[in-house]
Amino acid sequence: MKLECISIKGSGNTNEDAYVISQTGQVYAVIDGVSSLVPYENRAGQTGGAIAAELVKRQLEAMPHDAVLPDYLARVNEQLREQMREGGVDLAKKEALWGAACAVVRLKDNCLEYAQSGDCMIFAVYEDDAVRPLTYPQVRLLEQQALASWEAGIREGLSTRVELRERCMEILIHNRYQANEPGGYGVLNGDPACADFVEYGRVNRAGVKALVLATDGLFMPAAFGGDEPGWEETALPIFRKGLQRYADELIALENSDPECIRYPRFKKSDDKTGIVLFLR
Template sequence: MGKGGSIMKLECISMKGSGKSNEDAYVIQQVKHVYAVIDGITSLIPYENAAGQTGGAIAAELVKKQLEAIPEDAVLHDYMEMINEALREQMRQSGIDLEKKEALWGAACAVVRVKDAQIEYAQLGDCMIFAVYDDDMVRPLTHTQVSHLEQVALAKWEEGINEGFCTRTELYERCMGILIHNRYQANGPGGYGVLNGDVACRDFIEYGRINRVGVKALVLATDGLFMPRALGGAQPEWEETVLPIVHKGLQRYTDELISLENYDPECIHYIRFKKSDDKTGMILYLH
């Protein structure tokens, strides 16, 4: 292995969902061995800059640029805190009311640094990192910090379908109150972590280090790539998302997921909040 954990092969994809722009971003910094996926979260109070970018897209781009400039000796989770401060400063300069949670731009993020013997990582929100071993064992290094709140909204969505609602618009309106309530739990007690300029963010950053022995691939993904739950079915295991990505490749997995979404535009057969979320993923093959 070369110095600093060179990787053998990389596959990356980033696709716009049903929104008007892709609010995801990614980082491939091969010299520094840093890789990340980022999911921009738009403020509840609509905001666009002169170029027509939403707050979520601006936040994702800021996180991307900061991670691309990461110093060699930076500690990942400390650096995430600095990025959060930079985001706060950019919002302040844009005249955003930092006291209003509904006005804040945000981003979920998952980042890895691949070294010779170890893999370091840090994460916020619902972006995920998986280590896949030689025997196809899938090890999630992260947890979707939002899932305990989302389950409540998804249950109400499913209840609506069972009561006979059959359009996404009606179902979304039905769940809007929960979704807004969830947004207020960002970086709060019982909530979830997100880069949104709030200093409390530091308490929610998850990070760690694993050794590389037996790891054949790392998979990074934003939540748009997760296999959705079928109506009346159980929540899919992570293997149902990660192993097809590794075996089929990211492009084919994504194509198949998009055709599943296209067959179910009203989100009736597969429980989700929008026909198609932005999708960003990466496979790092380590040997």
């Protein structure tokens, strides 16, 4: 089996993404660290999001072959809670929590198992180029509210990303409090309720020629006032062009729109991590 992997730092100071390639255990994952809205760095200069992503990566690499994926992620979540406690984080304030979204695949002979939290995605590409999303970006509905406010700000004449983000900040903080809450989204952030929000399943491998795993930095953005691109517009170009070429073209698009006006988004360029597994 061939595979391709990239992890590219976005416009932030550090890459808060991580990935897992464990060919012995046939476990593959992409991980998107979520920094607290309350600034935090450890002595090594790592943000909370980077610390969380690294912890999830290490634990998935050490996962026993008989572990049940969602149960194992719940245990990883408990370890993250303990690490935050040791770091002096106020666990009662969700805006202070470190977090990580992830998408994990474990290959079996005739099937594949998966588990997901947050908005990392897994796509199956079939022999006829049909794209099947195995996951759903759990934060999508909440983010749409913030992006609607962003577009309203553009219509009002705001022209910088700093101004637009400030306009949306109240919504972004509100959204952070929906983590692992009814009607909200799942994310590994130390909250014991996380276990109830991990999505997981098993899929027949018949006809699947490739799997694409991606953090949200690789998603094709929607143009201002336009419809959101279908998943085929992300997964198929990644499969056909390769991760590096696809990422280079996406970064060029982002660089042409540094204030996030033509393509509304919360960062000029988010961290980008992806894995393509060529099964046939």
